[in-house]
Amino acid sequence: MLDPRAHIHLPIGVPDSLDALKTFVEPEGCFSPGFATWGVYVWLWQERSRTLHAATDGRVVCHGLEPEGVLVPWSCWDAGGLRVRLVLGQARVPVAGELSHVVAARISLTSADVEARKCRLYLALRPLGPAGGAVHRLEVGTEPAALLADGHTALVSPQPVAGAMVFPTDSVGAMAEAGAGGNDQARVAVSPTGECSGALFYDVTLGPGGRQDIAVLCPVLAGRYAVRHHWDGCSGWAQLDRAVPGDPAKGARQPDPGPGAFRQLDPDHVIAAATGLWRQFAAGLSLDLPDVRWTEALRAILGHVAMAMNEGAPDVAVANYNVFNRDGVYTTNILQKAGVWDLAAAAIDYFLRHPFNGRVRVEADNPGQILWVMGEHWRLTRDRAWLGRVVPSALELAALIRYCRTGPGPHWVQASSLEFGERLPPDRPDAPPAQLRQVLEPGSCDGYHPEYTDAFDIAGLRAAAELARAAGETDAANGYEADATQFVAAYRARFGEDPGKGYGSYCVLWPCRLFPRSDSTVAKRFRGLAAFHSRDWRYFPLATAHQALLAGDRDVAWQTVRNHLDHPQMRGWYVLDEGGKSGAGGWHHARTTWDGSVAMPHGWAVAELWLLIRDCLAFEDEGRLVLLAGVPPAWFAADRPLCIAGLPTTFGRLTLSYRRDGAIGRLALSGAEPPEGFVLPLPAARSGAATVDGQPTRVSPEGEVRLPPGTRRLELQFALHHP
DSSP: OOSOOOSOOEEESOTTOOGGGOEEEOTTSOEESSTTBOEEEEEEEETTTTEEEEGGGSOOEEEEESGGGOSOEEEEEEETTEEEEEEEEEEEEEETTEEEEEEEEEEEEEEOOSSOEEEEEEEEEESOSTTBOOBOEEEEOSSSSEEEETTEEEEEOSSOOSEEEEESSSOHHHHHHTTOOOTTSOSEEEOTTSBOEEEEEEEEEEOTTOEEEEEEEEESSTTSEEEOOOBOSOOSSSOOBOOOTTOTTTEEEOOOOOHHHHHTSOHHHHHHHHHHHHHHHTTTOEEEOSSHHHHHHHHHHHHHHHHHEETTEEOSSTTTOOOOHHHHHHHHHHHHHTTOHHHHHHHHHHHHHSSSOSSSSOOTTHHHHHHHHHHHHHHHHOOHHHHHHHHHHHHHHHHHHHHHHHSOSOOEEOTTOSOBGGGOOOOOTTOOGGGSOEEOOTTBSSSBOHHHHHHHHHHHHHHHHHHHHHTTOHHHHHHHHHHHHHHHHHHHHHHTTOTTTGGGGGTTTTTTOOSOTTOHHHHHHHTTOOOOOOOSSTHHHHHHHHHHHHTTOHHHHHHHHHHHHTSTTTTTTOOOOOSSOOOOTTGGGSBSSSOTTOOSSOHHHHHHHHHHHHHHHEEEETTEEEESTTSOGGGGGOSSOEEEEEEEEBTEEEEEEEEEETTEEEEEEESOOOTTOEEEEOOGGGOOOEEETTEEEOBOTTSEEEEOTTOSSEEEEEEOOOO
16 A cells, blocks of 8 residues: 555656656656655554545545646646645755755645644655665654655655654654654664665644645665666567666765755755756747647656656667667757757767667667668758757768678678778677677568668668768769669659558658658558557557648647647556557666656657657748648647747747638738748638738638748638638
């Protein structure tokens, strides 16, 4: 009843920090401040019923994120007529002259009773947690309002407590169930096996309709060592993390100025700092959509992706996985399309230092994926300083693809080198298998999927040609454009009869754009599909729905988004696992009820949803920008306006507003300047006459309104047929 339920969790903290410094939270309010530390729990004992109420006992718990989907989670549950609401925030804040990672927890107790209610609130610390670990020594600080774990600050209350207790076994739950307390408890507990537990507790009397707030602080790894991952480089399916949490020989020591210094912090200030951090993270992008879940999902998933970043490495998931190109380029694309370009550039730098990532065996989709995401970065940023820095590496990758596609085999590569063939340096004597020279097998990807690897070769060569041309490397650009053209013809001959066969359903239009959207074979293959629900390997149905969107099927797109937002894992925190067995990474180090083979949030899974939603709002089609092609038809008649401000596109940041005025819909645009103008596909039930800046314009037989280029601001009016 008191253990973590382990069905959903969420990492919070500071973007792009070490995974060891990230806090895992479960909807029932328990959390582990830092990886492999301990669990902190909120329990309420009621004097009237002499019952302990814990959110982990199966009762209904609501959970969500603070406004706008920022990664400041809250949980709320009923405790025998009292309402408990917990808000958590983690930030890096100055304490005694040094920056420390600190989690603040604010618990609000509210009574709707007409009589006074007496209760005891426990803030318990146990070795078992969402991402717990051994606690060999637990002691009450020199002042009662603190617990120290293994000699370092663990739990601090800035306000007075009724008492504190510690035990050499994980028995604090049993004591709380009896309503135990008092200051006659032992002040120090020791356990050779790391089983210590304890609690701070507060005695609260709530008057009729009363409320009381209690807040605590949990420094993350105070006085301990935050250790980097050490991926083994030899596990076949997914690499294991050999790093030992807290290893002083390999970690960065975190400050611990003591409980008194931490007690000077205002927990509300820490929560406000966390809220401000996430609000500023993509401050240039603002969304207000008729279904608030779309807005919150875009904000929250952006945060999940940033949390998976680990000192520049775009890991698939916190703690579970190392970098996989196949996942990382999608998460990097989120950062690009949200305007977080510095972090996206850092991820690309990682890819260029390590062009093959993921499993021990190198895979053939990797070089093209890096080039594709580099092309996306250039088109979205037009950053010439970045371009000048990376073009030599881009040309190396393009040459590697040409070598593997046109040269005689075997094709030798090395995971952390852009060199190939005879130019490869000798292997290091101590290198693990993943870092040895290997033969890159054509089509290698999750076994053998040339329909996927060849598509990324083409997308990558096109991107390399664009980068080279922008940098003045005309001969290289012409050469790689010719290669791409040749490979497209070969792809069509080999796979064109059914472009959606196998992994083709995950790449031909999105993201590789192998064929025009108007291609009849592609349209026939992807239009008219049934909307997808989340199932095994969650990224694949979302990717197929993305093909359908680009092929012109609005209903598959928005209904698939709806189905995924309805999924239990998505509710409140907008997380998804992989939908299959994931790598366990470092979870074998944690004391937890969590299944280490479940990665949540899984980077590629949530990225596919984010990128599908983004393209439902606006996507590029050669020189045009296609607007609102995947939003629900009901939005065109909704009373609530639709507003997008500062959405990065390859034509500049798009600002768009749409509102209904009686039977007329009004659309205003600014910012983006696509050279061939805009396209607004109208839902079939809402086609009609249209005017642009007061002048009649034609609605195509397909129900599209073509808007001319060169106008920064315009209004579009068209009659609506009510459903």
